[in-house]
Amino acid sequence: TGGRIEPVTREELAQHNRVDDAWVAIRGRVFNVTHYMDFHPGGVDELMRGVGRDATKLFEEIHAWVNYPQLLNKCYIGQLKDNASGTS
């Protein structure tokens, strides 16, 4: 899946921080986990800790081995804009 062309800024990511509108960034890619929420084996509250932001560290602390690109294949939105470089 390609996702959208425009990368997602951190400001936009931060706006999707609710249980009914939940985006997370993992390893530079942004996913809409709204519909995955009720299926997360770790529960809603745990997954909510990572929404609206870069959840890479949380994700890797708990289950770095989980195959999220496959699980969230249809939930892929696009790349997270790397503010540091300013070009992507």
Ligand code: HEM
């Ligand atoms: C458990 C998927 C994000 C916290 C799990 C499991 C899966 C999963 C498949 C079951 C692991 C097992 O079989 O033992 C995902 C996916 C995520 C995600 C696809 C993508 C967004 C997160 C985040 C957090 C989190 C951001 C925490 C901030 C947990 C916890 C468990 C868990 C606490 C329970 C671990 C255990 O019982 O040993 N998750 N997770 N997950 N997840 Fe996630």
